[in-house]
Amino acid sequence: MRLLFALLALAAARPLARAESHWCYEIQAKASNYTCLGPNKWGEFCQNNHQSPINIVTSKAQFDHSLRPFSFSGYDKKHKWTVQNNGHSVMVLLGDEARIAGGGLATYYQAKQLHLHWSEVLDQGSEHSLDGARFAMEMHIVHEKGDRTSRSKKEAQDPKDEIAVLAFLVKAGSENEGFQPLVEALADIPKPDMSTTMKKNISLLDLLPKGEKLSHYFRYLGSLTTPGCDENVIWTVFKEPIQLHKDQVLAFSQKLYYDKEQKLKMTDNVRPLQPQNDRQVFKSQAPEPPLPLALPALLAPMLSLMAGLLH
Ligand SMILES: *[C@@H]1O[C@H](CO)[C@@H](O)[C@H](O)[C@H]1NC(C)=O
Ligand SMILES: *[C@@H]1O[C@H](CO)[C@@H](O)[C@H](O)[C@H]1NC(C)=O
Ligand SMILES: [Zn+2]
Numbered sequence: 059m060r061l062l063f064a065l066l067a068l069a070a071a072r073p074l075a076r077a078e079s080h081w082c083y084e085i086q087a088k089a090s091n092y093t094c095l096g097p098n099k100w101g102e103f104c105q106n107n108h109q110s111p112i113n114i115v116t117s118k119a120q121f122d123h124s125l126r127p128f129s130f131s132g133y134d135k136k137h138k139w140t141v142q143n144n145g146h147s148v149m150v151l152l153g154d155e156a157r158i159a160g161g162g163l164a165t166y167y168q169a170k171q172l173h174l175h176w177s178e179v180l181d182q183g184s185e186h187s188l189d190g191a192r193f194a195m196e197m198h199i200v201h202e203k204g205d206r207t208s209r210s211k212k213e214a215q216d217p218k219d220e221i222a223v224l225a226f227l228v229k230a231g232s233e234n235e236g237f238q239p240l241v242e243a244l245a246d247i248p249k250p251d252m253s254t255t256m257k258k259n260i261s262l263l264d265l266l267p268k269g270e271k272l273s274h275y276f277r278y279l280g281s282l283t284t285p286g287c288d289e290n291v292i293w294t295v296f297k298e299p300i301q302l303h304k305d306q307v308l309a310f311s312q313k314l315y316y317d318k319e320q321k322l323k324m325t326d327n328v329r330p331l332q333p334q335n336d337r338q339v340f341k342s343q344a345p346e347p348p349l350p351l352a353l354p355a356l357l358a359p360m361l362s363l364m365a366g367l368l369h
Contacts, residue, residue: 102286109332110280111185125342132156136259145250167201195228231301236264244313271298
């Protein structure tokens with residue numbers, strides 16, 4: 059009897075185990091009559107309680123003075139990057155030249171790849187949201203911890219910061235020349251597993267908001283937003299969005315497909331928001347107040363001091 063149960067359990071488990079590898083986004087689950095596993099059925103760590111993405115309530119984010127600006131190295135190197143349709147997103151392979159340090163990170167991290175999430179609806183394409191507002195797209199630059207020797211044994215068994223993702227929200231606005239070589243590459247890779255190279259050299263910095271704007275960001279500990287949803291990601295969500303023209307945003311949905319038959323346009327590749335639970339979100343150092351605000355703040359005590367002296 060025991061054996062029979064065991065065999066039945068095994069038989070039942072087998073098709074499920076196979077389906078595990080067929081994770082998909084909600085839009086694909088619907089289109090396939092739920093033959094692939096949508097986000098609420100993702101396995102491995104995906105149902106744990108320190109997951110990503112989350113809604114960031116900006117007024118509840120706590121200032122952390124250790125969250126200094128990042129130093130970016132190799133981010134200025136121009137390349138004709140390899141671009142790939144991986145069936146879930148478009149991914150740019152970053153080789154081994156770019157890394158980040160600072161930004162409140164314990165060590166340096168090596169950039170591996172970047173990819174994006176998007177929708178045809180211009181306020182539903184980001185994974186994270188700020189005060190409930192979602193954006194047209196979200197770009198993730200995925201980094202791996204560089205210094206693997208400096209960790210203690212205990213940490214090494216359960217590292218919460220093995221991966222550092224820099225997340226950039228994208229809003230529709232003016233044309234972005236830096237993105238154009240990536241946008242133009244999309245037409246070459248409509249189907250999963252296709253790859254191409256950009257026709258023009260660009261650097262990572264060409265894709266990002268400029269300079270000082272990168273010193274304002276949010277920080278929390280979470281997970282990958284695709285299966286297995288490993289909870290080992292130190293997230294940085296930048297406050298300043300990247301701007302792309304609406305047509306550049308829509309090109310992603312129009313040129314790329316989830317399937318080889320090109321039946322389903324690749325769009326809404328966005329994981330639903332996850333509960334924050336017991337996690338605190340931090341924000342980088344408060345900016346120096348601009349002069350028009352600082353002056354009255356300085357003047358008031360000075361005036362009352364003078365008033366005191368005159369008495
Ligand atoms: C999904 O199911 C509906 C109703 O059962 C059917 O009409 C449709 O053809 C199915 N679609 C696919 C992709 O199997
Ligand atoms: C352009 O990209 C290619 C391939 O990545 C690289 O070998 C070359 O050095 C780059 N040229 C410039 C001017 O950066
Ligand atoms: Zn992502």
